Amino acid sequence: MSAPLVELRGGTVVLGGRTVLDRIDLAVRPGERIALVGANGAGKTTLLRALHGLVPLTAGLRTIAADADAPRIAMVFQRPFMLRDSLLANIELGLRLQGRSAAERREIAMHALEQVGLAAQAQRPGRTLSGGQQQRAALARAWALKPQLLLLDEPTASLDPSAKREVEDLIAGFAAQGITVVMSSHNLGQVKRLSCRVLYVETGRVLADVATDHFFHGTLPAEAALFLKGELPWV
Ligand SMILES: Nc1ncnc2c1ncn2[C@@H]1O[C@H](COP(=O)(O)OP(=O)(O)OP(=O)(O)O)[C@@H](O)[C@H]1O
Numbered sequence: 001m002s003a004p005l006v007e008l009r010g011g012t013v014v015l016g017g018r019t020v021l022d023r024i025d026l027a028v029r030p031g032e033r034i035a036l037v038g039a040n041g042a043g044k045t046t047l048l049r050a051l052h053g054l055v056p057l058t059a060g061l062r063t064i065a066a067d068a069d070a071p072r073i074a075m076v077f078q079r080p081f082m083l084r085d086s087l088l089a090n091i092e093l094g095l096r097l098q099g100r101s102a103a104e105r106r107e108i109a110m111h112a113l114e115q116v117g118l119a120a121q122a123q124r125p126g127r128t129l130s131g132g133q134q135q136r137a138a139l140a141r142a143w144a145l146k147p148q149l150l151l152l153d154e155p156t157a158s159l160d161p162s163a164k165r166e167v168e169d170l171i172a173g174f175a176a177q178g179i180t181v182v183m184s185s186h187n188l189g190q191v192k193r194l195s196c197r198v199l200y201v202e203t204g205r206v207l208a209d210v211a212t213d214h215f216f217h218g219t220l221p222a223e224a225a226l227f228l229k230g231e232l233p234w235v
């Protein structure tokens, strides 16, 4: 089995005196498509941030792949944000931090916008895009960084059904390009369509970590089974 891109061992995060993540053991291996599910406040966003290294662990360890090239990780947040600038400038911004030349930035950003079907909108102020377009732009911004690991926090929340499908197709396309994906989602149909492994999170703990098929058809710990029952019908 190939070495994990990122691994948490006993990962614990305490925020404001509350244990938000409680001794999480999670290894994310290349090519996996992992879904995090669970109720509001369960700890999914915090877990994604901990995998990224954006939130320091109070206890436990976070390790990343040991190869010389540390894994490139990009995250798409629950609410896409746009700077008060053109869509193109918004995509180029992350590349600036990578130290790329202006010409390279332009080329990579335009390619990323083509990937998500927004090349024709490149010069529009980013903030005038619709919610679905902004979500696609956020994916383009992440994709432009050529990540090995893409962390997606409810990537289709608040999108209409057709925009949802478009974003799902993009995510599936990125996964097909070999990008490892960890995503949180409240949409179990989406979890079924996009993931191969499901983690059920409750009060900061991972109570089930199973193959997607097992999650929907197999025997689960009581809490996870109750959650699933409460969510049905879920398509
Ligand atoms: N900076 C913080 N200080 C204190 N508590 C926090 C902080 N950030 C998150 N929390 C708490 O941690 C818990 C987990 O939050 P988190 O955002 O990870 O949940 P979630 O599973 O992503 O929920 P949702 O489905 O609503 O997005 C919540 O109870 C939240 O209030």
Ligand SMILES: [Mg+2]
Binding pocket: 044, 045, 046, 078, 153, 184
């Ligand atoms: Mg969240």
